[in-house]
Amino acid sequence: MFSSLADKLQNTLRQLRGKGKLNEKDVDAALREIRLALLEADVNFKVVKDFIGAIRERVVGQEVMSSLTPGHQVVKIVNEEMTSLMGGKQSSLIHSGKGPTKILIIGLQGSGKTTTAVKLAAHLRRSDRRSLLVAADTYRPGAIQQLQVLSESIGEQTYSNSNAAPVDICREGLQLATRDGFDAVIFDTAGRLHIDDEMMAELAAIKKTIDPDEVLLVVDAMTGQDAVNAASSFNEAIGLSGVILTKLDGDSRGGAALSVRAVTGCPIKFSGIGEKVEALEPFHPDRMASRILGMGDVLSLIEKVEAVVDKSKARELEQKLRKQQFTLDDFRDQLTQLRSMGSLEEILNMIPGGGNIPKEVKQMSLNENNFKRVEAIIGSMTKNERQEPSLLNSSRRRRIATGSGATVPDVNRLLNQFAQMQKMFKQVGSPETKAQFKKLKKVKKGFPF
Ligand SMILES: Nc1nc2c(ncn2[C@@H]2O[C@H](COP(=O)(O)OP(=O)(O)OP(=O)(O)O)[C@@H](O)[C@H]2O)c(=O)[nH]1
Ligand SMILES: [Mg+2]
CATH class of the missing domain: 1.20.120.140 (SRP54, nucleotide-binding domain)
Known part of the structure; x- marks a missing residue:
């Protein structure tokens, strides 16, 4: 980033x-x-x-x-x-005290509105809030279906009506969400290439009709100052309650993130950090500043870990580590969890001083191909072999390589990595390491300098 x-x-x-x-x-x-x-x-x-x-x-x-x-x-x-x-404190979503929380999503074409609408629903779902997604983009062919498919992927419902005007669709969607007791209703609107009067008039009419709790402008961080200028125009014409920056995972230079709040006065509420529906983070100005200045962002890292780690599985793993029964099946589970947290580079950058780790090391991340190969190799082993890798003599290794479309050196490398991980876990469990951890805990919290 x-x-x-x-x-x-x-x-x-x-x-x-x-x-x-x-x-x-x-x-x-x-x-x-x-x-x-x-x-x-x-x-x-x-x-x-x-x-x-x-x-x-x-x-x-x-x-x-x-x-x-x-x-x-x-x-x-x-x-x-x-x-x-960047706004000082984190600015969280407003929740309506009465009826569903109404969230209007607006922005220029392709900025990420539809994806972000669904990401927000997924975010609310994590705290057990259910959303109805309203498809108010009747202009772009395929827009309604895009919202439906994405919403379905997270198990949320949509409301659409391809014969009605956007304002009416929004009114109907709100009625349905109120009637059926949804916690939130998220309106996905149409984008335009440039700001034009027609779009602003339509958005103003929708805003008047539904009286939203949040009017969130989605801006593509890659577009730098253009994004900031667009935000100013939208804020003047419609009035915004917040901004969501998308595509912070790309090679955006940072201009939008650092200026949008100061120029428009609107808080940045979330940032989009990938195409997947989970790739949305609440925006914390302090953590972002620390990340940019290389002081790490341990809090976000911990939250990320908590979001992907299955608590009961973690407990089970701890037991296994204690009894030194960590198997190749567990190894594969760990890789899956690590992968769902994002790239290794992204994770290392959240650790204080992680910015100093050489780029080549960081980019040695678990890319899709490597991961698929690891999965295939482990998948070609028998259950016994996964529990007891010492069974894997050279003929078995050859069989596994052929079965998984890998080479014998690939299989050897994987088994080496596994052995190293097992060794590392043994050390973690040792009395000396425990003593070191205790000492570390005593070190005063605060800035790493
Ligand atoms: N890398 C990355 N891609 C994103 C992010 N948010 C959205 N995208 C991608 O950006 C593209 C456009 O996203 P949409 O959600 O369709 O954008 P939109 O604003 O609804 O587009 P229109 O409805 O056509 O105006 C899609 O390919 C998304 O996957 C993000 O945070 N990171
Ligand atoms: Mg869209």
């Missing part, structure tokens, strides 16, 4: 931290670098100016320059200012 911006900022700040004392020249040079990095990331010009101004004002204050660790103080200030630039 925002790798070029993150690299540049982290470099500049690393240099500052390395200095014992700071003079004004050092600070000026660092601020110049930060300014350039932000402009290159397509952050709005005025936003950059104000941001740098705010940092300078706080840094030249006496306490910082004369402190024992001025470099670290500057990093802390940059982190705080970046957090407040």
